[in-house]
Amino acid sequence: MVRRVSFYIWLLEQRKRNDPIGYLADDVFNYWRGDWPENCTMQNYKDILGSISIRDTHMKELGGHSVSKAILEKAWWEYVDILPRDLSDRIVMREIVEVIKRASIGVEKLDDPKYVVDGEYALILQKLIQKLDDICKPLTEPNE
16 A cells, blocks of 8 residues: 655655664654645755754764664655656656755856856756656556
């Protein structure tokens, strides 16, 4: 049976894991519940994570905020992989829109219609678009 839960709920369910995702989930459960909205993008969660203090000993030992953001991103991709296709495509699209919004703030226009986008955003967009492409591929190839 496929479950349809938000990333926040899924992350909280991971708190019994004995790995970095479990440590992050435990920290969220014990300290940040009121600070984490149930439905938002990975980019928004990374912003929230950067603005609150890391309290879990494991997370502090792993490196604090920068490592926590990488673990959060790993958890988010794991979550997207377990979702049903009709939900994962919407979540990935929502993330693409958020990244495009953020990337467009600092865009430098060269020649019409070319723009320069920060490399970090370009890499994130490539990964998201590849994931969306994988999600949207047919489950079986049509007969020729």
